[in-house]
Amino acid sequence: MADLDDIEDMITEEELSRSAMGATREPIVAPKSASSAVPTADAGVNVPGTQQIWLKTYGCSHNVSDSEYMQGVLASYGYRFTQNPDDAQLW
Numbered sequence: 001m002a003d004l005d006d007i008e009d010m011i012t013e014e015e016l017s018r019s020a021m022g023a024t025r026e027p028i029v030a031p032k033s034a035s036s037a038v039p040t041a042d043a044g045v046n047v048p049g050t051q052q053i054w055l056k057t058y059g060c061s062h063n064v065s066d067s068e069y070m071q072g073v074l075a076s077y078g079y080r081f082t083q084n085p086d087d088a089q090l091w
Contacts, residue, residue, distance in 0.1 A: 048077060049078025052082045052090070053090045053091070055071060
């Protein structure tokens with residue numbers, strides 16, 4: 001059988017650079033609006049992203065990992081988390 005190169009050795013560092021891949025532009029970031037206030041639950045009980053959530057995780061480390069992942073997803077939708085269950089609208 002002929003000698004085969006490792007797949008890692010088939011491409012050079014220069015070929016991996018951003019400019020070689022055509023990614024020379026910087027990402028465009030929209031400016032923040034002047035009214036970036038966080039809406040409260042008074043804005044509407046059923047409006048997603050306006051409630052505070054109290055999160056309690058039970059079980060193994062996989063459950064902890066899943067809870068952290070879901071906390072990040074919910075935070076990206078505007079939900080806020082609290083350590084006090086009495087302050088939360090959602091559990």
